Structure formats: structure tokens, C-alpha cells
Amino acid sequence: MAVIAGRPKRGALLPKQFAAVTDSRLGSLGVYVLRRVLWMIPVVFFVIVITFSLMHLASGSPWDKAGGRQLSQVVIDNLNRKYGLNRPIYEQFALYVWNVLHFDFGLSYQYQGKTVVELIGGGWPYTATIGVLAFALIVPFGIGLGVIAALRQNSRVDYATMGFATFAASFPNFVIGALMIVFFSVLMYKWTGGEFFLPAGGWGVDDHLVMPAVTLALLPIAYTARLTRASTLEVIRQDYVRTAWAKGLSERLVVVRHVLKNALIPVVTTLGPTFAFLVTGSVIVEQVFSIPGIGRAFVQAVNSRDYPMILGTTVLFSLVIAVANLIVDILYVFIDPRVRLT
Amino acid sequence: MAQTLLQVEDLHTQFFTSRGVVRAVDGVTFHVDAGETLGVVGESGCGKTITALSILRLVPDPGRITSGRILFRGKDVTKMTDEEIRDFRGNDVAMIFQDPMTSLNPVTKVGMQIEEAMTAHERFTEKVARPRVIELLKRVRVPAAESRVKDYPHQFSGGMRQRAMIAMGLSNEPDLLIADEPTTALDVTVQAQIIQLMKQLNRELNTAMMLITHNMALVASLCQRIIVMYAGRIVEEGPVEQIFRSPQHPYTWSLLRSVPRVDEARKDRLVSIKGMPPDLSHPPPGCKFHPRCPFVIDKCKVDPEPQLEEVGVDQVARCWVLMRNVKEESTEVAKQSALSKEAAEKLKAPVGELGAGEVGAGEVGRGAGG
Numbered sequence: 001m002a003v004i005a006g007r008p009k010r011g012a013l014l015p016k017q018f019a020a021v022t023d024s025r026l027g028s029l030g031v032y033v034l035r036r037v038l039w040m041i042p043v044v045f046f047v048i049v050i051t052f053s054l055m056h057l058a059s060g061s062p063w064d065k066a067g068g069r070q071l072s073q074v075v076i077d078n079l080n081r082k083y084g085l086n087r088p089i090y091e092q093f094a095l096y097v098w099n100v101l102h103f104d105f106g107l108s109y110q111y112q113g114k115t116v117v118e119l120i121g122g123g124w125p126y127t128a129t130i131g132v133l134a135f136a137l138i139v140p141f142g143i144g145l146g147v148i149a150a151l152r153q154n155s156r157v158d159y160a161t162m163g164f165a166t167f168a169a170s171f172p173n174f175v176i177g178a179l180m181i182v183f184f185s186v187l188m189y190k191w192t193g194g195e196f197f198l199p200a201g202g203w204g205v206d207d208h209l210v211m212p213a214v215t216l217a218l219l220p221i222a223y224t225a226r227l228t229r230a231s232t233l234e235v236i237r238q239d240y241v242r243t244a245w246a247k248g249l250s251e252r253l254v255v256v257r258h259v260l261k262n263a264l265i266p267v268v269t270t271l272g273p274t275f276a277f278l279v280t281g282s283v284i285v286e287q288v289f290s291i292p293g294i295g296r297a298f299v300q301a302v303n304s305r306d307y308p309m310i311l312g313t314t315v316l317f318s319l320v321i322a323v324a325n326l327i328v329d330i331l332y333v334f335i336d337p338r339v340r341l342t
Numbered sequence: 343m344a345q346t347l348l349q350v351e352d353l354h355t356q357f358f359t360s361r362g363v364v365r366a367v368d369g370v371t372f373h374v375d376a377g378e379t380l381g382v383v384g385e386s387g388c389g390k391t392i393t394a395l396s397i398l399r400l401v402p403d404p405g406r407i408t409s410g411r412i413l414f415r416g417k418d419v420t421k422m423t424d425e426e427i428r429d430f431r432g433n434d435v436a437m438i439f440q441d442p443m444t445s446l447n448p449v450t451k452v453g454m455q456i457e458e459a460m461t462a463h464e465r466f467t468e469k470v471a472r473p474r475v476i477e478l479l480k481r482v483r484v485p486a487a488e489s490r491v492k493d494y495p496h497q498f499s500g501g502m503r504q505r506a507m508i509a510m511g512l513s514n515e516p517d518l519l520i521a522d523e524p525t526t527a528l529d530v531t532v533q534a535q536i537i538q539l540m541k542q543l544n545r546e547l548n549t550a551m552m553l554i555t556h557n558m559a560l561v562a563s564l565c566q567r568i569i570v571m572y573a574g575r576i577v578e579e580g581p582v583e584q585i586f587r588s589p590q591h592p593y594t595w596s597l598l599r600s601v602p603r604v605d606e607a608r609k610d611r612l613v614s615i616k617g618m619p620p621d622l623s624h625p626p627p628g629c630k631f632h633p634r635c636p637f638v639i640d641k642c643k644v645d646p647e648p649q650l651e652e653v654g655v656d657q658v659a660r661c662w663v664l665m666r667n668v669k670e671e672s673t674e675v676a677k678q679s680a681l682s683k684e685a686a687e688k689l690k691a692p693v694g695e696l697g698a699g700e701v702g703a704g705e706v707g708r709g710a711g712g
Contacts, residue, residue, distance in 0.1 A: 239439060239441060239444040240444065240446055240447040240448070242439065242445075243439060243447070243455075245400055245431065246398055246400060246431055246432060246439075247431065247432040247436075247458065247462055248428050248431035248459070248463060249428075250428060253458070257450065261447075261450065262447070262448070336448075336449055337496070338448060338494070
């Protein structure tokens, strides 16, 4: 991580002609980002190594059928030959990595004739839309509720907020999803005579997005609210906040400039992984609301040992997580002056 | 007779904890005149800081001012509206806090933190305040002030942070500056500079100062009047010279005797005050100091406790006995001296070092623990 202060800037190790670039704050930021992006290559490589090994260590083959009747041995041999599964494992691995370097993630076993890139490209937009919407709910609601609860500690607002957070965190989202369908789709339809209701599932109009996004966002909202509350409560008791009050600052300035700026540092840290978690999709939410997203595709791929699909989605997820963490680390520089990029 | 700036009357500040009500400030009455420097001394935990925080209505939870009046220029601080108290803080009365390492916001530039102290009030617009920050930092002798305003607190040393705090406190030219142990966190040379600085500023700007400390040397060099606090009460009050010459309360006497001196041949060992200040949720009956007092008589151990009585010109003390009625060679004192002599011999080396090391600082509070 980038919190080690006092170490010489990495830019110092570059030849002198780069000095103009690395000396400026933004210049060194550019070098830092470049280095972190290059670091993603070995990260993705090891993700592939681990996934590849685990996948092949797991028992079963892509051609096993659920239920009684299995494919004949001849068909299986032919399929293995077609997808290169008859070759030694290291050859398969080398070939896969070579193809990935050419942005070729292979053909899906499960959906004959479709490439992994096509499948992911087809499903991910749905998943990402829901994820980004959910994230857009988490930032204002999670942080907002946490701050309000902390500023009115031990008041009814605080108890109500934390009660909600506990409730949201302890209900599994398939229950919440199902309850929302019962209320907003079934009962609302009945009560309003079909005037107002939310669609129980599917895709197409904006109404379709509401319930999945809310369902997906509830747990992270609860988590973020609790973290924000705890962090804010700690900052409120700091000496420098007392100094701010003693200067005669208005409550708004004390809270925004002195409390929030400090209290949000740990919250921002967790928002990176939260974002990654959201845009990689939730099987359950996609299942409950019948969304053709990538979360569902990933689970199906695992169940049917669709090797290229498993690898493709895993690589995508690891990249999303790496990028989200990079963004958080860059944001750190702007919110906490004590943090240096190294 | 100087004009009275601040008049605190029968102030009670209590903390409502699960273990009971802690009477941190219990019926304190005092005043500060315009331009004067008042010293408030006492061991840690005797209510000095809470008294100061009460004046700014910044008592932390679960504490509350339960009764009393705090009149600033005749207006009661305890009855001010939120907006009135906001404008009062930092503008009429400013406070410098104990620990410069934690009293500045780590993620905001130092210059900004001083600037906002001014722009929070109507007197200075942003346009005037910005160049004034540099001026103030120069005045408190922060080197390279022009570039230092853009630094963050972690780029400042402890002494510089304390100077920045002082600059912040002085930025609105308040009528009263409350300095809560402004030098404890600093090393001796920096302490001396800060004291010089505060002396000078008091002279130049005629700012009244309330100096909270357990550093008797600081009180002697800066203050005109002194209040001695014990267990949330004022036990003695009077002009500095008079109190140093003839303290009447045994607690004041003990505090002064536990200060090492370099200007006199030392007749006896440093005397520490036995024991600890009382638990303020369950204070002892009678005089709160009686369990630790070397001159205790039976009357001290039962209620009612003694009240502040005139003991000299402008000097009051809260004691049944009073030091002028005690002969220095009374048995208890001899006993205590013998006791500490014995203890000192047991720990010869450390005591010797302590004595030598403390000459400059002369901290009274240490005496109690030692």
C-alpha cells in the first residue's frame, strides 16, 4: 500500500531526463498509475494460475450430464479433441495464456459456438448497470445515514438508523427480493388496480432496475452506515474537532471540514472492494429478478465445468477489483495529505 | 481598579457517569480583569481544564454545566443562543489547548486552519484574513511563514504546532485568551520561547490571559494573580507575590514546597504531597484536602467544609487551620520530612536526577506522583 511515508519517491530512481515529469505532483501520479497498471499483469497471471489449477483439480468433466444418460465415450473423446482437453495440462495452460495475450478467451463449452467474450459482453452490461445503480445508492445513503446517526448519537434517529442497518444486514437478499416482489409487484398491482406497480423481473424499462438495485444495495448500505457511524464517532471526540468548535466555526463547517474529511478515510477504503463486489454481480439478485447478467452465467459455468467461461469471468472480476483498489489508492492522495505514493 | 472582563459565579459542572455524578467543578467563583494574567494551578484532575471548557461551553459529554453564571462583559455565557455562543468562541474568548500534536486537524493545511478562525467571525473577510495568517505566523516566529502556511500539521514540529495554535488563538485579537498548559508538551528551550512570546503579546495587545498550568515557574514569570484549585474548588486566591511569599492553604504551601529551587541553598529535601487527589464522584467529607493534609485537625474531617475567608489583602483561603497559625517545625511536618528523607535515601539516584532535571521546568504535578 501507499502509506509508507518518508521513503524516497520511486521517480528518483528514473534517469535524470524524467525529472521534470516525476517532480510534479501529477507527474509522479502518472508514473505511479502506470506502474500499478503494469503490476496488474502479474496479478492477472497468478489469478489464472490459481483458477486454472483449482478448476482442473475439481472432480467432474464438462461433459458430465446431470441425471442418468451420459454421452458415449466416442463423443467425449471427440469433444476433448475439439477443445484441446486431450493435451497435457501444461500445454493447455500455455495455450490459454498465449490466447489471452491475444485477447482470445476461447469458446464456451456450454453455449456451443459462442465465444466467452461474446457471452461476457452480452451479460455484463446488465450486471454492471444494476451494480453501478446500487453503488449510487450506497454512497449517499450509507454515508448519510452513518453521519446522521453519529451526529445524533443515542437519539431516536440513531436508534432507528442502526435498527434499520441491523435489519438490512441480517435479512438474506433473496428474502428481501421476494418480499419486495410481493409488496411492490403483487400487492401494489392489486391495490392500485394496475395503475402503479413495479415489474417482478426482466429487463427493458427503467422500472425493471429499481428493485434489483435496491435489493443489491441494502446490505452494503447497512455496512457502510455502520462503518461511517463508528468512524465519525471516533473523529468527533478528537482534540482537533474541539479546536474547531473553540474557533467559533458553524456546525456545518465543523462537520464538513473537520469531521467528515477525517471520518471518511476508512469508508473510502471499503468503497473500492464494495464497488468491485457490486459490478461483478449477485447470482441471487439476478436469479430472483430474472436478469440475464453475468453473475448467473458465472455460477452456471462453474456448475457445468465450462472452463473458458470460468476463467474469463474470473479474469474480469480480478481486473475490476484491481482497478477499484487503484482508484481508492489514488483518491487517498487527495483526501489524506499524509499518504505518499511510493 | 481595572474593568472586570469575565466574572464566573458559583459555577458547577458535573459529569453524569454510570458510576455516579462527578462534580468536576463545584461552586467556583472568580473573575478576570481586562489585560491581566491570571494563573490557575493545581494537580491534574482538579477541575482546571473543565473550568476553562465551561467558559466556552465546550464541556464534553456526559458533562454539563448544572448551575452558576459566567458573565462576559455582563452577558451570561450559559444563556447565550447557539449563534451567540458560536460568535463568542474564538472571537471574544479564544483557547489554546494542551496537546499541539492532536489539536490540529491532520488533513487540513495549517494556514487554512488559522484563516478559518478569522473568517468564522465578521471582523475579517477572506481577503484580509489570508495575508494576516502569514503575518500572525511571523509574529509567533514560525520560520519561512510564507511557505509554511501551505504545509499540513504533520510537516510541523511540536513547537511550531504550538506556535500555530497560539497564532490561531490570537488571530481575532480576543479580549481573553485561555491557555491550557501551553508548554507541557514542549522541551525546555521551546517552553522559554513560548513564554517570552506570550508575555510580549500580552503587553502589546493587552489581551487578558487565563493560564492553566501546574508549572509554578511559569506562573511566577507570567501572572499577576493566581487561583489554586483542588477537587473542583478554589482553595486559595491572591496576588502571585503574596501567595508565593505566604501561602495560607496547606495545599498551596505543599505545591510550592514541591518545587525545586536554584536561588536558595536548600535546607531540606523536596517534599511531595502524599496520596492522590480524591475521586470526585465520592469526595471525602469536610475539607476535601484533609486526607492528604499534614496539618489536619479533627474539625477538618467533618462537614461543613471550610469556606473561602479573607486571609490578607486580596487574598482568600479555604482552611480551618491556615499556614500562619502553623509553626514550620510542627511535628507532622517533621514527620513528613523524615519520611521523605527515608524514601529519598532508598531511591537515591533517581531522586537526585529528578531534582536536577526538574530545576528548569519545576513542575508541581510531578511532586504528587513522586
